[in-house]
Amino acid sequence: MKIIAVIGAGTMGNGIAHTLAQRGFTVKLIDVSEKALDKGMTTIFANLDRMVFKGTITEEDKFKTLNNIITYTDIEDGVVGVDLVIEAASENIDLKLKIFRKLNEICSHNTIFASNTSSISITQIGNVVAHPERVIGLHFMNPVPLMPLVEVIRGKKTSDKVTKIIMTLSEKIGKNPVEVNDAPGFVANRILMPMINEAIETLHNKVAGVYEIDTVMKLGMGHPMGPLQLADFIGLDVCLAILNVMNEGFKNPKYTPCPLLVNMVNNGRLGVKSGEGFYDYSESKKAEKVSKQFI
Structure with missing residues (x-):
């Protein structure tokens, strides 16, 4: 496997492309x-x-990595001659199924299809392509170049051969792959999202403030980042989408998104990406932080 297509140049897509190209x-x-x-x-x-500045890589490594990446706006041109396609589009089932139906039409039957989904069924994706045994989930963590974990999700029809290929690839790019079976939220988000949702419920019920909730979880539970700050970094719209998938999949009220989360997303408060979530990430706030360093 030498040539890999990545669909989607957003946060996850460019992180995956960076990681693969660097290797x-x-x-x-x-x-x-x-x-x-x-x-x-x-x-x-x-x-x-940033990696060059920290001494993690050399200037030569940087340019080798950049030279390994070719950009395309046409999916048909982009997937010519690839061994693997990794879809990293938005966490939207209709969009993902549309992409995989298109890939099914234009790629050879030997091409492996992977989805970097946080919660959507790999089995459902596999059902829209010929030879669903070649469809697998490849759930990277954000930021991709730094986080060591990748969940490798087997759909009900994913073959042992394809699973082994993807597990080996993950190790080659410096990741620690963990094989899991297909279920809403898989392992990471099935455990993480109810915790984040409960933290939002705790805020919504005025038990404590944002800072206080995050401080309890950091200092009391040893978490490197509080659940509300983590939600901001993930994206509140992404958190809501994942909870909706799990709520629909399990039919269990514990996965029902908190009304506060729904309202924040509806009002465009998505976290870091929009400049405001549970915390303020606006340019004025950044400038205020910088100025305080010199006072």
């Missing part, structure tokens, strides 16, 4: 938006610069 794979990064591709490549460049 010597040729990566075809695909997005229908030229603007999204430019933004994705700018992010990769900045992250590589």
Whole structure:
């Protein structure tokens, strides 16, 4: 396996492309938006610069990584000659199924299909393509270049051979793959999202404030980041989408999203990506933090 296509140049897509390219794979990064591709490549460049500054990689390593990435706005051009396609589009079942139906039409039957989904059924995705045994989940953690875990999700028809190939690939790119079976939320989000939702419920019920809730979980439970801050970094819209999938899949009220989360997403407060969530990430707030360093 030498050539890999990544569909989606957003946070997860550009992180996956960066990680693969840094390990010597040729990566075809695909997005229908030229603007999204430019933004994705700018992010990769900045992250590589940060690694050079820290001494993690050399300047030569940086340019080798960048040269391993080719960008495309046309999916048909982008998937020509690839061994593996990793879909990293938004956590939306209709969009994902549309992409995989398209891939089924234009890729050879030997191409392995992987979805970087946080919660959506791999079995359901496999049902829309010929040879569903080649469809697998590849759930990276954010930020992809730094986080060591990847969940490898087997659909009901995923073959042993494809699972082994993807487990080996994950190890080659420096990740620790954990094989799990297909179920809403898999392992990571099945455990994480109810905790985040409960933290939001605790805030909603005025038991404590944002800072206080996060401090209890950091200092009392040893978490590196409080659940509300973590939700901001994941994206509140993503958290809501995952909870909705689990709520629908399990038919259990414990997965019902807190009304406060729903209202925040509806009002465009999505966390870091929008500049405001449970915390303020606006440019004015950043400037205030910088100015305080010199006072």
